[in-house]
Amino acid sequence: MAVREQIRVGGRSARIQSAVHQAVRDLSATTPRDELTVPQIAAEAGVTPSTIYRRWGDLGALLADVAVERLRPIAEPDDTGSLQTDLKAFVDQYAEEMSSPVGRALMRDVFASAESFPVQCAGFTCNHLATIAARAKARGEQPFDVDEVIDHVMAPIIYHILYDDREITPAYCHALLARLLSLPQPR
Amino acid sequence: MAVREQIRVGGRSARIQSAVHQAVRDLSATTPRDELTVPQIAAEAGVTPSTIYRRWGDLGALLADVAVERLRPIAEPDDTGSLQTDLKAFVDQYAEEMSSPVGRALMRDVFASAESFPVQCAGFTCNHLATIAARAKARGEQPFDVDEVIDHVMAPIIYHILYDDREITPAYCHALLARLLSLPQPR
């Protein structure tokens, strides 16, 4: 079901949204996700269950909504002085976050919903890479193609997290990056 | 919740498993998945809901179980005579199946479950690629590294299906393959 687009976003609505999100974060830290329920979250947040049902539709949509907020970057990627180090730092952090138990759970919540949440998450990654690329260009470095990094660095990392739950080592990430950057730039 | 490993697998149990799976396939063809319910499936299959709950745990686990069976290959990949054409045929079919509305729904079911279903699906892909690689070797062709194909062909395809719901064109798949095969073989 769809998360309803709110018409009134201030005051009480904002407080409830915040309280419910916080309740989900708190409870999911101590409760296995398959025994999280809407009434339980509602009680923790101090609202009635019907408020959650009317606003988010069902548990899956609420969890996905919270997950996207937790995955939304709070800052620009670090500027470490060069394209290579910027990319390495970003990929390392991404792999570590996503492959952690919390990260895997957030990804599950995002993909389990039938909506546009995954697209938002793809946007986060894309934006960060574009920022790094723009910085590199400003420095006069040979820029890179964001799509190439997504296809040949981020995608394999995500694949292994999702399919085999392989441990993603920094060495593996660096090998992916090194391989890409050593190739002749297409076009 | 976990799909219980059965101790008795014959006769009645087998008939019920079959009937329930069939019911899920039939209903999901005509019903949006967010309004599929266990009681509805049970009625269609001619069993009581408690049978489904005790055996599969919850709707998500049942859907994932059915999805894996639908994604399980029924045959070896076609032998088209050469490594290049074998790979191309396999990747094309994979991309088409997975990016179709049905394929996307099956992937959602698989990933939404907290269990080992994704690993099984990864195994299907891995096995098919290994078969193609073995054939190539038997033909005396320069073989390829299965992991390389997974990382740089399958992974990008899956990424774009999951994250942006980009349309996966044969041209895109072929470009991924061509790029990989044109690279010097590592090691």
Next chain:
DNA sequence: ACATTAACGCAAAATATTTGCGTTAAGGCT
């Protein structure tokens, strides 16, 4: 400040899930 109505709380109704217990039949044994 006032009017409008979106969003909420509450409680009843409708559905879905869990559970206890009797029954059926699968798998092992002689």
Next chain:
DNA sequence: AGCCTTAACGCAAATATTTTGCGTTAATGT
């Protein structure tokens, strides 16, 4: 083949969740 054990099932009661109607509160526009 016939018997025993007990896993798996059906049924129905108990419990929990989800939906819905309606009155109330307060966000937003004028």
